[in-house]
Amino acid sequence: MANTMDSPRTAVSNPPVQPMETNLTQRDLIRRSATSELPPPERQLTPVAKLIDVSKCIGCKACQSACVEWNDTNPEVGENVGVYTNPHDLTADMFTLMRFSEWINPETDNLEWLIRKDGCMHCADPGCLKACPSPGAIVQYSNGIVDFIHDNCIGCGYCVKGCPFNIPRISKADHRAYKCTLCSDRVAVGQGPACAKACPTQAIVFGTKEDMKKHAEGRIADLKSRGYANAGLYDPPGVGGTHVMYVLHHNDKPHIYADLPDNPAISAVVQTWKGATKYAGLAVMGLAAAGTLLHGLFGRANRVSKHEEEEAKELVDESVEHVEKREEDA
């Protein structure tokens, strides 16, 4: 089984009991931050995805607990400010967060309690990776997982600016970036993500991206049959699709789910900074350096002549005489 199956197909089954080699290796990288000549991967792993069905979520936060448990993080004990969202934001110790929104549907005048599990979307075109200046601090595997390699992270926070979903957080303790790993360390050995495994309602499911899309279709048909005409799959094309997808009952307005971006894409400012500026800037500086060097070596220097030194001496002598004469007169 283990050798025929490159990626786990589900989070539900129990883990394989036989020891397994990790199957997410350097050979499986399709992108590596600040690395231009990455050798192409030797094989293509089956793309995986996590599907979060917002309509099935009961807000129990079992996923949040499972994530803390599996990743062995220690989120600070927070303060209750009257909402269920807890902690108040993603942190370097909390890779996923249930965000609760109260929304009044203008068509029905019903209060809808929207609960969205926030966290890294594992973009096919990841802005975090594009912005990262440190070679190998962010990698993307051929199965779609975008992972932070903390040993290579310098803590600059560029990934925070690059991400269209406001996901990465820099730890104040070790100054490295943290976010959901899509449980790459579990997936690498044939297990589904901890959050998906813990979810009691199967609102979070995991498998190949194809299977997840198919599964979503069924869910969307069901929602539509129950009056949610705009139900749909959130797999935003602006970032090339994502490996964490949502089933939304109101897919026409993702922003009602705690500001989920309607059309996420890597910001044009980031594209300019990491595109034209980076290359043109280096070229201009290189040319200027070469130009001054050449002119310095072969050009004619601007030298002071003997004659000019004499002129200066004359001027000074004259002034001294002048001063002395004035003093005698006085």
Place this chain on the structure above:
Amino acid sequence: MSTPASTKHTKLGSEDSIRRGPPVEVVRYGPGKRINHWVTAISLILLLLSGLAMFHPSLFFLTELFGGGQMTRWIHPWIGVVLFISFFILFAQLWKLNIPNRDDVKWASQISDVIGGNEENLPELGKYNAGQKFIFWGMASLIIVLIVTGIMAWEQYFGQLTSIPTQRIALLVHSLAAVAIILIFMLHVYAAIWTRGTIRAMTRGTVTGGWAWRHHRKWLKDMAGRGRIDPTK
């Protein structure tokens, strides 16, 4: 016996005074400004190296000079603070002399004579020429842009100060301003080397009388006219 007129005005070796020699020398910068200049210069070079390391992956190896990526990320903004302070002490001392005037317009309009080294065709100049003034104001304004955008991008302390879209703009502007200041820096260093006899103004503090006569005659004549001449050396 020294002449009272010159000793009264001229402290030994004070800035903007002539040493009669021979040979004639002119004190262009006192020790305070020179120290300040070199603190600024060294900071700028360190900022350039650490900044370039984070600017383009092909230069990431420069982080080794600072003890790795984490150290580079940590130290870059602090060097920026040092540079900001030391430059603006210098700025306070020099800005008045760097206000552009009519001669600068003429000088700049005859830039081909400048590059050709035909200074006899150019107007007589005070302590600074238009090129030096351009470098001065260029550096001053870019340093302000760089410190402001740099603080916005300083994740460790100011990550929450501005919104992420603002920080994106700050980083773009920061890198553009950095490229611009590196070009100005190269111009500054190049001009100082090309115009022979300039660098000693910032090392020993003095230039030769001929240098002052050739490049800044008005400045020289002004000192001579005011009797700022130290006859003892």
